[in-house]
Amino acid sequence: MxxxxxxxxxxxxxAHIGKRAFIPVGDAAHIMDAVSVLRSMEGEDKPMLGRRVVVYGGGNTAIDVARTAKRLGATETIIVYRRTREKMPAHDFEVEEALQEGVMIKWLSTIISVGEHNLAIEKMVLDEKGYPQPTGEFETMEADSLVLALGQDxxxxxxxxxxxxxxxxxxxxxxxxxxxxxxxxxxxxxxxxxxxxxxxxxxxxxxxxxxxxxxxRDRTYVPAAKHEPVIFNMLNPWYYSDAPKIMRPVLDAIRRQSGFEEVQGGLNENNALFEARRCLSCGNCFECDNCYGVCPDNAVIKLGHGKRFQINYDYCKGCGICVAECPCGAIKMVPEDAQ
Missing domain, CATH: 3.50.50.60 (FAD/NAD(P)-binding domain)
Structure with missing residues (x-):
């Protein structure tokens, strides 16, 4: 400075440094971290993971690496995770798509040692607080490589x-x-x-x-006051048109495993604009002119595009029609002495 x-x-x-775990390993064990694997996908030389790949972790990065391994040609990709699916931090739709693509997940398991072509796993059980505890039961799993997806530092x-x-x-x-x-x-x-x-x-x-x-400027920043949250029963959704269900193209599970094509297709320009215009603008006036049109006393004054409205309290008798008919709940009635 x-x-x-x-x-x-x-x-x-x-946080771009992959976390490591203390796992006893053999001299020829092939262990990598998830961040390095995903970063290397940007270059011409793709990571050599082998046919049997084990991913250790339960977050979105673990899912990404497992799905990437399948696309690189792995015949078996297994995620080893210490807890259950309910405790898994990865997005549920990511987990579901990975399962559709043939990724297997071994729940309630932890890796305790890694050899040249296999690794030892101990089964876990959740205690009353939801934390995994060792059981003393072990098994061996064959693997060509182990990818650690335990978070980033x-x-x-x-x-x-x-x-x-x-x-x-x-x-x-x-x-x-x-x-x-x-x-x-x-x-x-x-x-x-x-x-x-x-x-x-x-x-x-x-x-x-x-x-x-x-x-x-030798000052203290004080954020502007925000209006109170507007919940659904404060809206008038019947003012909004129903939208047709837009089906975005989804690549089938077989094709997903053979390449890196986009799995979930995006919206085209027309669909994107249509979806954006459907915003309910909860609590924020979008100048629909409803209040201006329904006021029986001509107390609502239009201030011009982008400036919204002003209430002439000399004309307003407090009937509340504007509040009741506001689609987005942007108008609130308060006692006159609170003005």
Missing amino acids: RAGNFDAAFLAVG VDLSLLQSVAGLEIKDGTVQIGSNMMTGHPGIFAGGDMVPSERTVTTGVGHGKKAARHIDAWL
């Missing part, structure tokens, strides 16, 4: 010497304004305690930008 004459910086280092080595910056459990600690313990250094995304999703990361960038702007 000093070298570049920057007053503030925002760090958003992704963040490379925080660049921050080790930064004064005031606190690292706990592999993440950078931040305040409510997203600033670390070092003045001027803000952080977000995978490297801070949060849900590791694209949505969260994008939101952190937007939130951090506002806090950084306020901090540089």
Whole structure:
């Protein structure tokens, strides 16, 4: 920061290092991490996984690697997971599609050692709190390679010497304004305690930008007040037209295993525009003019496109018709003394 004459910086280092597990292995054991396998798919030299591939983990990355292995020619791809399907963090539709493609899942199992062409598995059982516990029952499974999909870590080595910056459990600690313990250094995304999703990361960038702007101006950013959540019974869905069911093309399970064609087809331009226009705009006025048309007292004033409406309280007698007829629940009646 000093070298570049920057007053503030925002760090958003992704979690791109595959986690490792302590598993006794033989000299010739073929073990890789899921992140490296998926990253290598971008190059010309695809990973050599063999015919029998075991994936250790239960998240979406584990599913991705298992499905990728099938497409690379594996005859057997087995996911080994310590808990049950109900406890599996992977999306259910991903699990279902993987099963359709021939991926097998070995539930309540953990890997305890890996040899050149096989690995040892111990059966697990869930305790009353839902945590897996060893049973002492073992079995051997043949495998050409083992892919570890146990989650990702963040490379925080660049921050080790930064004064005031606190690292706990592999993440950078931040305040409510997203600033670390070092003045001027803000952080977000995978490297801070949060849900590791694209949505969260994008939101952190937007939130951090506002806090950084306020901090540089020696102010405190205070988000604008939001209206209360609008639930379904506050809407008038009969104002909206029913939409025909749009069937997006889905590649059959046989073809999916032989290549990397898109499995779930997308919407074409017409369908996408149609779906976007179906938004109910819950709680947000979209200028449908209903209130303007139904008001018996001409108390609703149109302010122009994009500016919505204003109520002339000298004319309004509080009949509530506009509130009842608003499709999206954007109008609320309050006692006059609360104005």
